[in-house]
Amino acid sequence: MKYKIIGSLMFLYGLMLEGETCKIAFRLDDIQDFWLGEAQRQVIDKFVTYDVPLTIGVIANFFGSDPQIVSYLQNVTTNYPIEVAEHGWNHEDFTHYSYSEQYNKLNQSRFRIRQSLPQADLVTFIPPFNAFNAETLSAMSDLGYTHLSSSVGIDSGPFSNTKPIYHYPVGASTDSFNNNPVGVPASRTLEQIQTQIQTYGWSVVMLHPQEFNNNTTMLFELSILLEQVRTLGCSLCLLRYMHLPPDIFPEGPFPCVSTSGQSTQTGTTGSTGLTGLTGTTGSTGSTGSTGSTGLTGLTGTIGSTGSTGLTGTTGSTGTGKGTTGTKGTRVGVTLAGASTIRPDEESSANVVEAPLRWIVLVMLYLYFFM
Numbered sequence: 281m282k283y284k285i286i287g288s289l290m291f292l293y294g295l296m297l298e299g300e301t302c303k304i305a306f307r308l309d310d311i312q313d314f315w316l317g318e319a320q321r322q323v324i325d326k327f328v329t330y331d332v333p334l335t336i337g338v339i340a341n342f343f344g345s346d347p348q349i350v351s352y353l354q355n356v357t358t359n360y361p362i363e364v365a366e367h368g369w370n371h372e373d374f375t376h377y378s379y380s381e382q383y384n385k386l387n388q389s390r391f392r393i394r395q396s397l398p399q400a401d402l403v404t405f406i407p408p409f410n411a412f413n414a415e416t417l418s419a420m421s422d423l424g425y426t427h428l429s430s431s432v433g434i435d436s437g438p439f440s441n442t443k444p445i446y447h448y449p450v451g452a453s454t455d456s457f458n459n460n461p462v463g464v465p466a467s468r469t470l471e472q473i474q475t476q477i478q479t480y481g482w483s484v485v486m487l488h489p490q491e492f493n494n495n496t497t498m499l500f501e502l503s504i505l506l507e508q509v510r511t512l513g514c515s516l517c518l519l520r521y522m523h524l525p526p527d528i529f530p531e532g533p534f535p536c537v538s539t540s541g542q543s544t545q546t547g548t549t550g551s552t553g554l555t556g557l558t559g560t561t562g563s564t565g566s567t568g569s570t571g572s573t574g575l576t577g578l579t580g581t582i583g584s585t586g587s588t589g590l591t592g593t594t595g596s597t598g599t600g601k602g603t604t605g606t607k608g609t610r611v612g613v614t615l616a617g618a619s620t621i622r623p624d625e626e627s628s629a630n631v632v633e634a635p636l637r638w639i640v641l642v643m644l645y646l647y648f649f650m
């Protein structure tokens with residue numbers, strides 16, 4: 281009898297894991313004219329390069345007069361999975377305004393942005409300061425906006441996430457998350473992503489151009505982050521598609537990008553191959569550990585910088601990545617050590633699944649034949 285109960289429970293748990301999917305969206309706030317234009321473009325270019333969907337929040341009244349950023353956005357939002365979202369008329373706190381004032385701001389913002397980006401669908405609203413209230417939701421709904429992205433500190437759920445307004449608040453960031461846009465290592469952002477996924481089943485990551493301005497280290501960290509999210513086994517989506525089941529093809533041109541958690545375990549995919557490179561320079565990684573500098577370990581390819589301790593604080597990420605490489609290419613061994621992102625944390629569901637299936641099979645055998 282006890283076998284029957286245990287077997288049934290294990291089987292149900294197995295089914296639960298089989299059906300599990302996670303989603304990740306990125307949003308870049310404060311897009312506007314004549315302001316950190318190079319940083320804005322550099323960040324967006326990274327997402328294009330790594331084929332990761334990105335939603336950009338445009339401040340409507342500060343946009344449309346800078347030919348450089350306008351023509352750049354006309355190109356990338358047409359040809360790549362870059363979604364244009366609204367981020368206020370003057371970057372104002374919407375909770376200070378009545379329903380009709382909020383309605384007018386949303387409406388004129390959409391009109392203004394479409395003057396420069398006529399193809400922009402504009403169904404997502406990123407409220408400035410992440411602040412919104414019931415009137416915001418009503419005005420959005422009445423204007424046909426469908427997606428709101430605040431932050432988990434303000435909008436913590438639980439959400440039914442059904443029409444008319446879907447809530448996808450930010451729970452991770454590339455900055456220090458205290459209104460002080462100083463960049464943080466990719467490892468920290470990844471931890472926040474994984475924490476939010478554990479709670480919500482999905483994660484939204486916030487970026488600002490400020491933390492990447494004249495900052496090659498942070499641009500490099502962004503590359504690491506975009507490589508690493510491809511190993512988590514989650515779908516990467518525009519905010520506007522976060523609510524869709526994985527098998528539903530959206531009406532728009534850029535569906536979610538599915539990534540394989542398998543790559544984390546087996547190293548058979550291209551992205552893990554890159555990790556393999558890390559492994560080869562793993563010996564430098566040990567240098568990293570000396571000076572709490574591990575950036576070295578992190579990227580292998582620039583292992584030589586390890587001795588310089590260039591960006592030491594990010595070492596932990598690198599080590600995690602090196603570990604991944606090990607399995608793929610059998611060369612990352614030397615990167616062992618102070619890993620804060622263990623492989624089992626990177627895609628726990630996938631790691632658990634294989635042995636679990638065997639346990640379920642054994643339990644079923646006991647159930648039927650004992």
Ligand SMILES: [Zn+2]
Pocket residue numbers: 309310367371408409
């Ligand atoms: Zn903003």
